[in-house]
Amino acid sequence: MNKVILITGGSRGIGAATALLAAKKGYDVCINYLRNEAAAAQVVAAVKNEGRNAVAIQADVSNASEVTRLFKEFDKAFGRLDGLVNNAGILETQMKVLEMSPGRLERVFSANVFSTFYCSIEAVRRMSTHNGGNGGSIVNLSSVASRTGSPNEYVDYAAAKGAIDTFTIGLAKEVAVEGIRVNAVRPGFIYTDIHASGGEPNRVDRVKEMVPMKRGGYPEEVAGAIVWLLSGEASFTSGAFIDVAGGR
Ligand code: NAP
Numbered sequence: 407m408n409k410v411i412l413i414t415g416g417s418r419g420i421g422a423a424t425a426l427l428a429a430k431k432g433y434d435v436c437i438n439y440l441r442n443e444a445a446a447a448q449v450v451a452a453v454k455n456e457g458r459n460a461v462a463i464q465a466d467v468s469n470a471s472e473v474t475r476l477f478k479e480f481d482k483a484f485g486r487l488d489g490l491v492n493n494a495g496i497l498e499t500q501m502k503v504l505e506m507s508p509g510r511l512e513r514v515f516s517a518n519v520f521s522t523f524y525c526s527i528e529a530v531r532r533m534s535t536h537n538g539g540n541g542g543s544i545v546n547l548s549s550v551a552s553r554t555g556s557p558n559e560y561v562d563y564a565a566a567k568g569a570i571d572t573f574t575i576g577l578a579k580e581v582a583v584e585g586i587r588v589n590a591v592r593p594g595f596i597y598t599d600i601h602a603s604g605g606e607p608n609r610v611d612r613v614k615e616m617v618p619m620k621r622g623g624y625p626e627e628v629a630g631a632i633v634w635l636l637s638g639e640a641s642f643t644s645g646a647f648i649d650v651a652g653g654r
Pocket of ligand 1: 415416417418419420421438439440441442443445465466467468492493494495517547548549550592593594595596597598599600601
């Protein structure tokens with residue numbers, strides 16, 4: 407039977423690049439998305455073009471009951487789970503901490519952190535060898551922001567990614583004996599749509615001089631690290647971080 411992975415936020419950017427690379431490596435892929443049905447359908451078509459099975463499922467992973475429904479629909483479509491990529495994430499408009507509203511903080515922490523908890527809980531239930539599962543791999547999308555703090559722009563987002571780092575370390579230790587590895591990838595400045603949501607679509611080109619390699623990264627370069635962590639080649643790697651940030 408083919409191995410199956412679920413990617414949250416698989417319709418665009420890093421998630422979409424991961425879906426395509428995983429398909430090339432032989433995985434069937436479930437693509438979760440929030441509202442861009444057309445983009446999700448394109449990723450499904452690209453995966454099928456590689457000869458693998460793909461299904462897109464709409465669900466807001468920042469909401470616990472939506473995640474329950476997502477995994478029920480996933481079970482019906484695939485019947486087994488080998489890997490989860492907690493990729494869905496958001497930024498809001500650049501501002502200083504003193505200007506951040508409670509509503510914004512709730513949205514940023516729900517979409518980046520709570521989503522990762524909700525989906526990981528469902529995935530561990532299905533993959534744990536203690537529950538009759540086959541084991542598996544969870545890859546969390548953190549960010550270099552967890553190390554830099556993103557001052558004057560998105561300290562909320564950076565702190566949420568700091569929580570993802572700590573979650574990765576803790577869950578990795580909890581489920582290691584259940585055949586599940588948990589790791590994180592920390593991208594730097596990557597050319598995707600996420601920067602437009604922060605109010606600056608061309609942000610990567612503005613800040614790329616800060617990168618030792620003097621350039622931004624591409625979603626496919628992040629996907630390479632994610633798919634390696636999903637694979638058996640990373641069989642003794644857990645609780646680890648791969649920075650994909652041009653040396654930053
Ligand atoms: P992106 O291009 O903005 O794409 C975001 C994806 O997440 C879309 O597929 C979107 O779905 C989905 N999404 C957003 N909120 C969701 C929700 N509540 N429920 C379900 N899906 C949701 O983002 P990206 O740049 O590829 O980022 C992917 C991950 O990498 C994020 O965790 C981000 O924080 C992290 N990261 C990115 C960078 C960077 O420079 N790009 C750097 C460091 C870390 P729709 O298409 O339906 O809207």
